[in-house]
Amino acid sequence: MSKPWRIELLGKLQVLHGDSSYSHFETRKTAALLAYLALTLPKSTSREQLAEMLWPEEDPEVTRTRLRQSLAALRRVLEPAGGDTATAAVIVADRASIRLNPEAVTTDVAEFESLLRTARKADSADARREGLQAAVDLYQGDLLPSFYEDFVLDARRRLSEGYCGALAELAPLLTQAGDHTGAVAIAKQAVIADPSDETTHLCVIRACAAAGRLSDALKQAREMERALRQEWDTTPSEEARALVASLRAVPAAAPTGASRPLAPALESDPTSSLITNNAPLRFSPPDPPTQQPAPRRVNRRTLVIVLGAALLLAGIAVWRGRTPQPVLAALDRRIVAVLPFDISGSDGARDAYFADGLTEEMTNTLGKIGALTVIGRMSSARIKENLSSGGSLARDLNVGTLITGHISKETSRLRVTVEAVDARTQRVIWSEEYDKAYRPSEVLEIERDVAQRVARSLRVRLSGSEQDKIARKPTDNFAAYDCYLRGRYLWNQRSEDSLKRAITFFDRAIQLDPHYAPAYVGEADAYDVLGYYGYIDSATASRKAQFAAGKALEEAVGDDATLAAAYTSRAWEKMVYQHDWPGAETDFQKAVQLSPDYATAHQWRSLHLMLQGHERESMDEIDVALKRDPLSFIIETSQGGRYYHAGLYDHALRRYDDVLNLNPSYTIAYFWRALAREKSGMRPAAQNDLLKAVTNSHRATLFLAFLAKNYAESGQRDKALAIREELRRRSAREYVSPFCMAVIEVGLGDKNQAFLLLQKAYETHDGALTFFGEASPAFASLKPDPRYGAIRRQMGLPPLTNAP
Numbered sequence: 001m002s003k004p005w006r007i008e009l010l011g012k013l014q015v016l017h018g019d020s021s022y023s024h025f026e027t028r029k030t031a032a033l034l035a036y037l038a039l040t041l042p043k044s045t046s047r048e049q050l051a052e053m054l055w056p057e058e059d060p061e062v063t064r065t066r067l068r069q070s071l072a073a074l075r076r077v078l079e080p081a082g083g084d085t086a087t088a089a090v091i092v093a094d095r096a097s098i099r100l101n102p103e104a105v106t107t108d109v110a111e112f113e114s115l116l117r118t119a120r121k122a123d124s125a126d127a128r129r130e131g132l133q134a135a136v137d138l139y140q141g142d143l144l145p146s147f148y149e150d151f152v153l154d155a156r157r158r159l160s161e162g163y164c165g166a167l168a169e170l171a172p173l174l175t176q177a178g179d180h181t182g183a184v185a186i187a188k189q190a191v192i193a194d195p196s197d198e199t200t201h202l203c204v205i206r207a208c209a210a211a212g213r214l215s216d217a218l219k220q221a222r223e224m225e226r227a228l229r230q231e232w233d234t235t236p237s238e239e240a241r242a243l244v245a246s247l248r249a250v251p252a253a254a255p256t257g258a259s260r261p262l263a264p265a266l267e268s269d270p271t272s273s274l275i276t277n278n279a280p281l282r283f284s285p286p287d288p289p290t291q292q293p294a295p296r297r298v299n300r301r302t303l304v305i306v307l308g309a310a311l312l313l314a315g316i317a318v319w320r321g322r323t324p325q326p327v328l329a330a331l332d333r334r335i336v337a338v339l340p341f342d343i344s345g346s347d348g349a350r351d352a353y354f355a356d357g358l359t360e361e362m363t364n365t366l367g368k369i370g371a372l373t374v375i376g377r378m379s380s381a382r383i384k385e386n387l388s389s390g391g392s393l394a395r396d397l398n399v400g401t402l403i404t405g406h407i408s409k410e411t412s413r414l415r416v417t418v419e420a421v422d423a424r425t426q427r428v429i430w431s432e433e434y435d436k437a438y439r440p441s442e443v444l445e446i447e448r449d450v451a452q453r454v455a456r457s458l459r460v461r462l463s464g465s466e467q468d469k470i471a472r473k474p475t476d477n478f479a480a481y482d483c484y485l486r487g488r489y490l491w492n493q494r495s496e497d498s499l500k501r502a503i504t505f506f507d508r509a510i511q512l513d514p515h516y517a518p519a520y521v522g523e524a525d526a527y528d529v530l531g532y533y534g535y536i537d538s539a540t541a542s543r544k545a546q547f548a549a550g551k552a553l554e555e556a557v558g559d560d561a562t563l564a565a566a567y568t569s570r571a572w573e574k575m576v577y578q579h580d581w582p583g584a585e586t587d588f589q590k591a592v593q594l595s596p597d598y599a600t601a602h603q604w605r606s607l608h609l610m611l612q613g614h615e616r617e618s619m620d621e622i623d624v625a626l627k628r629d630p631l632s633f634i635i636e637t638s639q640g641g642r643y644y645h646a647g648l649y650d651h652a653l654r655r656y657d658d659v660l661n662l663n664p665s666y667t668i669a670y671f672w673r674a675l676a677r678e679k680s681g682m683r684p685a686a687q688n689d690l691l692k693a694v695t696n697s698h699r700a701t702l703f704l705a706f707l708a709k710n711y712a713e714s715g716q717r718d719k720a721l722a723i724r725e726e727l728r729r730r731s732a733r734e735y736v737s738p739f740c741m742a743v744i745e746v747g748l749g750d751k752n753q754a755f756l757l758l759q760k761a762y763e764t765h766d767g768a769l770t771f772f773g774e775a776s777p778a779f780a781s782l783k784p785d786p787r788y789g790a791i792r793r794q795m796g797l798p799p800l801t802n803a804p
Contacts (some may be wrong), residue, residue: 003106005090006595007038010108010159010595013139014370015077021370021463022558026073028589029054033070034077035144037091039109039155042102050098053151071098074777109159112138115701116162129173132166136186141373145596145624164194171207180211191220192398195227200239209247216248221545243686333458337375341385341405341416353405356492357485358416358443362403364561365447367597368469371460376599376629377401382662383631394423397630401429401458401496401762403450406414408438413437418450420457429457443481472559480512484519491526494634494668496535502526503518517562522550524569531767534577534702538767543579564595575608577765579796584608599628603635606642613798616648633659644676645776652676667696671703674710679777683714701727701769706778707738709747720747724790737761739768746779755787762794773797 006016014023015033025031030055036045053061058066071093076092090104106383112135119131126246143156164653174183181558185209190200201224208217221244228234236244245512323712341362360377367374375383375397383402386393394402402423408415414436430453436442457460462470475481487505492497503526509519524545531541552566571587574580590606592597602625610618622639629635640655659666674689691705697703704723712720724744727736742757761769773795782788789799 006519036741044097183207216660352487365739517556524548534768705743711746
């Protein structure tokens with residue numbers, strides 16, 4: 001008899017039972033308890049051990065009570081009242097211990113590890129290949145990416161290594177079976193899974209060369225060299241250099257049918273050198289290679305290199321003798337990108353907000369389907385730009401399905417053509433044309449129908465809860481819906497003017513429909529960002545953001561995506577204005593649990609973790625944000641900020657350069673690159689970047705303040721004083737952040753005045769004061785002063801004992 005309950009932990013935590021799925025738990029600790037019991041299935045764990053693990057800082061009596069409460073909450077999910085009594089005993093608990101019933105529960109982790117064990121014990125290459133392929137297909141993502149408990153981190157690392165090892169083993173087995181296309185695709189998955197590991201790059205190089213794609217193999221070799229230099233400041237190993245040298249020695253052209261002599265088969269298992277389980281930590285460069293003392297082992301490595309080169313040369317020789325065929329890599333069709341919709345009609349340019357808004361709403365609707373991974377809107381926009389020039393961003397991101405659309409908007413009618421396209425072949429999977437009345441219920445019907453068609457075409461079965469989420473109407477008032485789309489369009493531009501204009505549209509939407517939760521979220525987001533950059537006074541920003549986020553939470557009950565966005569907005573307000581770090585962390589955790597694909601939640605939580613001294617977890621979280629929206633300029637820039645804070649200025653500069661090469665007008669990246677350039681001794685170049693930020697932002701206070709600091713520290717004191725005077729005059733008619741004035745005094749060397757202004761910024765809850773922690777390397781000159789530590793303690797920030 002099949003087990004009625006299945007717990008999935010790879011990618012995200014969810015419980016499956018029949019046609020139902022459940023991913024929302026009463027508390028974060030309830031979810032952690034389930035995760036631990038699932039990972040340790042079928043073993044029992046003592047209640048004392050569970051309580052200590054989940055609440056390590058609490059009194060034992062308190063932890064026992066909390067464990068009972070979490071267990072009761074878990075039973076409400078796994079053993080609902082009125083359930084089938086034959087399958088109800090999912091949790092086995094007594095006074096001493098707790099476990100899940102192995103007769104009733106299965107997990108994707110246990111299945112994955114079982115498939116790996118079976119494959120590696122297989123007697124034949126075919127059986128081994130099939131088992132590894134099944135394991136790779138089952139691995140839908142890293143283990144519980146939003147959890148950071150020790151038991152999760154250890155298991156996540158182990159499973160990730162198992163996945164990478166399976167990919168490295170599978171690629172050469174596919175090559176041996178003649179499936180060169182599949183081998184290359186699997187090898188590239190290995191690089192995506194661990195781009196800083198030399199072994200994964202070697203896997204691609206070997207697969208490409210065996211497929212006769214010599215230029216791709218050499219291109220991957222260059223990428224390997226770049227990745228090792230960027231991530232670890234090292235060069236490829238002797239083995240890798242020998243392999244690449246053998247490929248470069250292949251003649252540029254050979255007579256048809258010509259082949260090179262083959263070395264005799266010297267190893268029975270030519271794939272053995274492809275497998276590694278050594279995954280270095282992010283901030284620790286790999287240990288230098290050590291010479292192996294055993295002569296026999298050195299000989300085996302040499303022979304493997306010779307054999308590998310011989311096999312590759314044989315593949316190239318065969319390829320030279322036939323007409324090259326296009327090679328199409330297998331992509332994951334359940335990774336979906338909604339490309340920005342085109343619009344025409346009465347005024348296509350003026351109505352761009354509607355196309356942008358419909359694209360974002362379509363992305364959000366598809367994101368409610370748990371089996372799909374939906375790429376964020378910023379990345380989708382760059383994929384579309386790249387496709388128009390014949391690029392391969394979709395393939396590089398493993399996006400298998402593209403949703404494209406064209407809108408024709410008239411006064412009272414809306415015509416929308418939507419296509420689902422196979423990104424690998426560019427074949428249209430299905431196409432539909434909608435002719436609807438111009439009102440939100442009809443727009444919602446388009447979104448719902450597209451989501452259902454995408455699910456059917458990808459053989460995804462929607463649960464009842466997913467169907468309910470897709471069918472949910474946020475508002476019946478079309479004017480409110482239209483105002484909301486206009487507000488979001490302006491918010492995404494992130495300038496001071498666009499943010500203030502966005503608020504007017506969100507306000508109008510709320511007046512038209514006081515129960516419209518997404519409009520409250522939009523308003524909270526706008527106030528959050530305005531105060532953070534010092535565009536408005538923080539008292540106003542905090543009060544209005546807090547109120548709007550609270551209203552959104554009240555009105556969005558049952559809508560996980562909107563609730564996640566609302567919790568994210570409230571978490572930001574708690575972090576930036578109230579310095580309520582535990583409260584912010586609780587809200588961030590709720591957000592990522594409700595909507596694991598919401599990139600902004602991961603991005604903003606990464607800042608929270610960094611400010612609280614959790615550098616490694618912060619980098620992990622920004623990596624998760626990038627996975628959800630891998631080409632987002634703001635998230636890429638934020639990753640650069642994490643490198644900057646850690647003192648990895650070269651890494652930060654490369655990230656900012658990547659952003660500005662693609663978007664030369666991106667103001668925020670100029671600002672952060674200036675700070676990194678200053679710490680790298682490039683003060684004149686930093687000054688140029690700050691001038692661009694000031695010009696692009698129409699002389700925003702924050703950027704002006706850091707420009708004045710740069711001027712003062714460069715010996716151009718008169719220019720710094722002129723900016724200070726300008727901001728003093730502006731303060732008579734508009735809000736000027738005391739933190740920004742403090743930045744200028746730091747540059748001028750007046751520490752007493754700087755600390756007075758920093759104290760004022762703290763007392764007035766100045767949102768821009770967040771940069772005191774976020775950009776802490778810029779304030780290194782203040783660090784020896786005891787008042788520096790005092791300000792950080794008041795803000796709730798940990799001491800920077802190892803700060804650059």
